[in-house]
Amino acid sequence: MLDKLNTTDIKILRLLQENSNRTIKNIADILGMTTTPVFERIKKLEKNGFIKKYAAILDSKKLGLKLTVFVGITIKRHTRSYLEKFVTTIQGFPEVVECHRVSGNFDYLLKLVVIDIEDYEQFILTKLAIIADLSNVQSYVALSQSKSTNEVNLNHLM
Secondary structure, eight states, rough: OOOOHHHHHHHHHHHHOOOOTHHHHHHHHHHHOHHHHHHHHHHHHTTTTTTOOOOOOTTTTTTTOOEEEEEEESSSOOHHHHHHHHHHHHHHHHTTTEEEEEESSOOOOEEESSSSSHHHHHHHHHHHHGGGEEEEEEEEEEEEEEEOOOOOGGGOOH
């Protein structure tokens, strides 16, 4: 793993976060570099896990997925095997776009994106309700979204 990211590495990460579809040439031009060292740096950042993957960010509403629901889940059993099984089960549900193990009032916080409230009800009835040992499930329907980003703040690295 890289001991420390240098300024150029951080600039490359910022540019790729803004638009992962940028070409090596575009990044090199912005940084005033040639393409070969930029390509090598990106490959090193990928190899060392700083860049996990590249993805298109879709507009869920335009795709007919108009409801975002946050679900707080408390579970009865906290054995390693149960927690692993729970997470594996949740990962198999395409409606769940995020799953976080959290401290506080819940054990897990899920973010779901679904068509509408009826679709969410079907998710609860046919998927979530069949998971054993859930003790509490609380739903929070998002009324609006004020901010959405996948960009990680890199300011602490400068």
